[in-house]
Amino acid sequence: MSNFYRDNPEIKKTIEALDLTEVASLLEDGFTSESDIAPRSAEEALDNYFRALDIAGDITGNRIAPTAEETDRVGNILNEDGTVTYTPGIALAMKLFAQAGLLGIQIPHRFGGLNMPCTVMSAVNDMVSRADASLMNMVGLQGIADTINMFADEDIKKEYVPKLVSGEYSGAMVLTEPDAGSDLQSVKTIGYQDENGNWYVNGVKRFITNGCGEVLLVLARTEPDSSDGRGLSCLLVQNGPQVKVRRLEHKLGINGSPTCELVFDNAPAKLIGQRKRGLITYVMALMNGARVGIAAQGTGIGEAAYRAAREYAASRKQFGVTIDNFPAIRELLVDMAVDVQASRALAYYCSKCVDMENGLTQKFEKVKGTPEAPSVRERMKKYAAFNKMITPMAKYFGSEMSMRVSSAAVSVLGGSGYMKDYPVERYYRDARITTIYEGTSQLQVVAAIAGVMGQMTADVIEDILGAGWSDHHPRMKALLADLDETIQFVKTKDKQYHDLSARRLVDAAVTLIITALLVKIDVKPKLEHWLHTRFPQAHAGLLIVRGGHDDAVAKFEEIAPMPVEE
Amino acid sequence: MSYTSVVCIKQVPDTAKVTGKAMKEDGTINRAALPAIFNPEDTNALEAALSVKERFGGKVIAITMGLPAAQAILREALYRGVDEVYLVTDRKAAGSDTLATSYILSKAVERFSPDLVFCGRQAIDGDTAQTGPQIAEKLGMPAVTYLESIDFKDGRALVQRDIGTGVETDLVELPALFTVTEKFGELRPADVRLVMKYKNYEPNTLSCDDIACDASRCGFAGSPTSVNKIESVVLAGKGFKSIEPKIDAIEALVKELRDEHTIG
Numbered sequence: 040m041s042n043f044y045r046d047n048p049e050i051k052k053t054i055e056a057l058d059l060t061e062v063a064s065l066l067e068d069g070f071t072s073e074s075d076i077a078p079r080s081a082e083e084a085l086d087n088y089f090r091a092l093d094i095a096g097d098i099t100g101n102r103i104a105p106t107a108e109e110t111d112r113v114g115n116i117l118n119e120d121g122t123v124t125y126t127p128g129i130a131l132a133m134k135l136f137a138q139a140g141l142l143g144i145q146i147p148h149r150f151g152g153l154n155m156p157c158t159v160m161s162a163v164n165d166m167v168s169r170a171d172a173s174l175m176n177m178v179g180l181q182g183i184a185d186t187i188n189m190f191a192d193e194d195i196k197k198e199y200v201p202k203l204v205s206g207e208y209s210g211a212m213v214l215t216e217p218d219a220g221s222d223l224q225s226v227k228t229i230g231y232q233d234e235n236g237n238w239y240v241n242g243v244k245r246f247i248t249n250g251c252g253e254v255l256l257v258l259a260r261t262e263p264d265s266s267d268g269r270g271l272s273c274l275l276v277q278n279g280p281q282v283k284v285r286r287l288e289h290k291l292g293i294n295g296s297p298t299c300e301l302v303f304d305n306a307p308a309k310l311i312g313q314r315k316r317g318l319i320t321y322v323m324a325l326m327n328g329a330r331v332g333i334a335a336q337g338t339g340i341g342e343a344a345y346r347a348a349r350e351y352a353a354s355r356k357q358f359g360v361t362i363d364n365f366p367a368i369r370e371l372l373v374d375m376a377v378d379v380q381a382s383r384a385l386a387y388y389c390s391k392c393v394d395m396e397n398g399l400t401q402k403f404e405k406v407k408g409t410p411e412a413p414s415v416r417e418r419m420k421k422y423a424a425f426n427k428m429i430t431p432m433a434k435y436f437g438s439e440m441s442m443r444v445s446s447a448a449v450s451v452l453g454g455s456g457y458m459k460d461y462p463v464e465r466y467y468r469d470a471r472i473t474t475i476y477e478g479t480s481q482l483q484v485v486a487a488i489a490g491v492m493g494q495m496t497a498d499v500i501e502d503i504l505g506a507g508w509s510d511h512h513p514r515m516k517a518l519l520a521d522l523d524e525t526i527q528f529v530k531t532k533d534k535q536y537h538d539l540s541a542r543r544l545v546d547a548a549v550t551l552i553i554t555a556l557l558v559k560i561d562v563k564p565k566l567e568h569w570l571h572t573r574f575p576q577a578h579a580g581l582l583i584v585r586g587g588h589d590d591a592v593a594k595f596e597e598i599a600p601m602p603v604e605e
Numbered sequence: 606m607s608y609t610s611v612v613c614i615k616q617v618p619d620t621a622k623v624t625g626k627a628m629k630e631d632g633t634i635n636r637a638a639l640p641a642i643f644n645p646e647d648t649n650a651l652e653a654a655l656s657v658k659e660r661f662g663g664k665v666i667a668i669t670m671g672l673p674a675a676q677a678i679l680r681e682a683l684y685r686g687v688d689e690v691y692l693v694t695d696r697k698a699a700g701s702d703t704l705a706t707s708y709i710l711s712k713a714v715e716r717f718s719p720d721l722v723f724c725g726r727q728a729i730d731g732d733t734a735q736t737g738p739q740i741a742e743k744l745g746m747p748a749v750t751y752l753e754s755i756d757f758k759d760g761r762a763l764v765q766r767d768i769g770t771g772v773e774t775d776l777v778e779l780p781a782l783f784t785v786t787e788k789f790g791e792l793r794p795a796d797v798r799l800v801m802k803y804k805n806y807e808p809n810t811l812s813c814d815d816i817a818c819d820a821s822r823c824g825f826a827g828s829p830t831s832v833n834k835i836e837s838v839v840l841a842g843k844g845f846k847s848i849e850p851k852i853d854a855i856e857a858l859v860k861e862l863r864d865e866h867t868i869g
Contacts, residue, residue: 076801091797098794139794
């Protein structure tokens with residue numbers, strides 16, 4: 040047992056390197072709040088952030104981690120009356136998080152929240168996921184409160200946000216349907232109004248995390264004549280007799296998170312914000328928040344897997360020595376350690392960009408019409424543009440990293456790693472979902488590629504290291520030049536080739552951005568290893584793109600024909 | 606019905622981290638070499654008081670006696686939802702044994718006219734388990750040791766206590782004092798909002814005069830206990846005795862064990 044914040048100095052070091060001083064000032068509106076718990080200076084705010092992480096580290100390390108194995112084994116139970124009984128570990132964890140005030144991390148003080156940045160939320164998610172990846176899906180649902188707080192009418196906020204923060208209610212984002220997964224524009228669930236203007240929801244939703252929760256944010260079609268995303272609105276349904284959990288899914292991993300199939304039978308609802316903006320504004324915001332959460336979740340799973348493997352390698356003897364003496368094992372472990380740090384750096388930086396965009400948006404509302412407004416607006420737009428690229432990048436890298444690292448951990452443990460006696464097989468199973476939900480890796484690449492093609496990578500590096508960085512980092516300068524050249528090459532090709540090349544271009548851009556962050560965080564030996572191993576891979580990827588080889592598309596049927604049954 | 610609870614808590618050296626530097630040459634504790642922590646069973650006592658407040662309302666007051674550094678555990682108590690905290694600190698209290706300590710604490714507790722008083726069963730530095738029951742004695746309250754759970758019925762406390770071989774259920778007149786072990790349940794985590802509120806809070810202090818203590822009953826003056834010597838006793842089995850599996854032989858063995866005060 041151990042405090043997951045205190046035993047992992049990388050968390051604090053990464054946050055300190057990113058410097059949240061301005062974020063704190065924006066969040067606290069220049070430290071003018073009248074709340075008796077609000078900080079009075081940036082220094083005090085940062086102290087609060089680290090204290091919150093210390094408490095989260097205590098809960099996750101000392102109380103939750105010991106329950107994770109049982110949670111995975113027993114899972115949640117769907118009762119005959121349609122209610123769901125959480126595993127003892129998940130029930131305890133949610134109670135402890137509520138008691139600690141950690142279910143409203145980004146919620147304003149007036150609703151009982153901590154008014155802390157997304158970066159703190161991500162560090163909490165990192166530790167939660169190290170303890171029990173499935174719990175992150177529950178703790179991360181405070182995004183429901185964030186969404187209501189950001190977009191709903193004041194009376195809905197007052198009714199629901201404090202109860203979500205206190206743990207009296209829990210929430211769910213209810214988007215996916217049998218025929219609407221990655222393609223949410225084809226949602227069929229109906230939202231309609233009666234003659235008195237009251238809203239109702241009808242339809243079936245599936246794969247809903249915590250669909251048994253009290254507050255359901257449902258994406259539904261409110262414009263019957265529409266067929267795309269512009270006809271969808273966001274409706275709040277409070278769980279009741281008109282909502283039924285029809286089944287709980289049996290999954291490969293994250294067994295502590297109840298995944299529900301829900302049936303809405305004329306369930307009473309409330310409209311969140313404005314009609315038709317459900318998908319294009321609210322759900323996109325909610326989903327972006329969830330993607331940042333998964334970037335942190337991947338980081339935490341990687342951390343857990345790396346530690347288990349490192350400890351095992353130091354104690355397991357073969358051929359008369361512990362296996363951490365063998366170069367092949369050492370390389371696995373070093374790659375894992377660097378991969379986890381890289382993912383943490385990108386996830387936290389992404390969170391900081393979210394904080395900057397949110398903070399500057401709020402500030403812009405206040406300074407409109409003053410001489411300060413244009414510069415605030417310009418910076419707000421800069422971070423908004425960054426987020427469109429970096430959020431999918433962080434989700435993509437963090438989730439793929441968790442697969443690499445948990446798989447490597449099983450390799451280090453060998454036969455033991457394949458057995459239930461050690462936790463690494465659980466990490467491996469838990470990691471698998473992270474590249475799928477909230478948009479697959481392939482879709483994250485689709486979301487990130489526009490920024491990469493628009494050559495935003497250099498702007499991001501400058502945001503991290505300041506102007507003039509290229510004078511001191513020749514290898515980064517060379518890779519960026521290679522990337523730019525490759526982008527120009529791809530621009531001469533057709534749409535199919537753009538899509539085919541996107542992953543390798545994004546990989547090179549991610550490599551560059553992470554390098555800048557590792558320089559900033561000052562983790563020298565890890566940075567060196569990263570440069571020596573990842574840069575050649577990134578260059579190779581770009582070389583493949585410039586080779587113009589498009590057989591995967593052009594000769595698809597020849598190379599991968601449909602199997603024919605005899 | 607709501608209840609006013611007082612919880613007596615203590616800052617102790619973390620005896621789980623004892624090293625060769627734990628004792629000074631003069632035989633006293635080297636506090637610099639041992640981290641100071643919230644006495645473990647006092648955290649369970651605090652949870653008991655907070656759970657009563659959560660279910661029935663009322664307030665919780667935490668009191669500690671010690672050096673100014675003991676403020677740290679009072680703040681920890683505030684972070685969990687305690688309403689008021691007091692530090693009893695006075696040179697006159699220095700060197701108090703359990704008799705003097707329970708006298709001073711009883712005078713402090715008395716000020717708040719509590720319905721319920723909670724103490725940890727024992728502190729890990731002295732392991733006497735005497736202070737709680739002695740406070741009850743001085744306040745004329747029933748002392749209920751080894752509390753496992755608490756409820757209320759007709760103005761009395763309905764409690765379960767661990768008696769080693771099982772659980773005893775009692776109805777207790779109030780006010781009453783309870784000593785608590787880890788079986789009651791782990792202390793809730795600190796609430797970040799309360800940490801933000803109280804992290805720089807300076808607890809109220811009380812001197813022996815403030816709580817009208819008789820100086821002759823405080824500190825060294827009020828402490829008849831003196832430690833003669835400390836030795837490390839290692840218990841080891843020495844041989845064994847076999848008896849016939851017959852009633853007579855078993856009775857004889859029981860008599861022998863009883864006469865030697867091994868049992869009973």
